[in-house]
């Protein structure tokens with residue numbers, strides 16, 4: 001699968017992120033727990049360097065529980081603390097705040113430690129900030145390195161959070177990664193072929209959990225295109241005029257229901273064993 005992103009905009013953002021990082025003690029790298037490898041930006045390691053880092057595995061409500069535990073253990077072996085979260089329900093927020101506080105250590109020279117969130121689009125950075133800031137006490141105002149409109153917000157007693165996240169481009173050079181980002185909703189609709197993504201998703205579902213499509217749509221197993229046409233027929237999604245199945249709308253239904261968890265909880269990136 002091919003994917004596209006806005007390189008100009010992202011290149012500028014990366015410069016801004018690099019600048020902001022100079023003022024930060026702890027980085028919260030936000031990833032999607034369904035795709036813990038595919039949702040990481042490959043430049044993060046270089047950008048963050050030796051700073052303390054916490055990996056926020058968000059959207060855990062949509063990921064397979066056992067796989068999330070395996071990934072979390074893997075990150076720990078890599079020397080990064082991982083926190084499992086569901087930002088939309090506020091789950092794990094206390095643990096995340098505590099982890100930042102602990103990793104930031106004591107105040108240095110009377111100043112609270114500073115943290116910022118980083119990650120590719122749609123992993124839930126804004127949702128996490130909203131939840132963390134709800135726990136906030138005071139806004140500390142503009143400081144050097146903070147673009148107009150951004151500010152540090154004090155969370156708890158020992159750290160301050162930048163109230164806007166750093167957004168980095170997703171990985172788009174590997175067709176499997178593009179597929180996994182497309183079906184989890186990290187890419188904009190125009191950046192990939194929806195029918196192709198849905199066909200690949202149907203193939204995946206038929207091999208991983210063959211009963212799911214039959215239970216949800218009443219379609220018998222078969223070729224991905226046949227299943228897609230069957231879903232269109234079952235949902236009354238027919239093209240105007242000829243009355244033939246509308247595979248594009250059927251693809252949109254499957255993608256949207258997969259993303260919202262209505263087809264079950266899935267982790268698309270298998271956890272490394274070592």
Ligand SMILES: Nc1nc2c(ncn2[C@@H]2O[C@H](COP(=O)(O)OP(=O)(O)O)[C@@H](O)[C@H]2O)c(=O)[nH]1
Pocket residue numbers: 058059060061062085086087088089119120121122123124125126127128
């Ligand atoms: N199911 C689920 N959805 C989430 C979670 N966190 C964020 N979302 C949804 O994912 C989408 C992107 O979230 P947003 O915070 O805007 O991501 P950002 O682009 O990284 O800032 C929104 O529709 C959120 O409601 C979560 O933990 N679980």
Ligand SMILES: [Mg+2]
Pocket residue numbers: 125126127
């Ligand atoms: Mg956002």
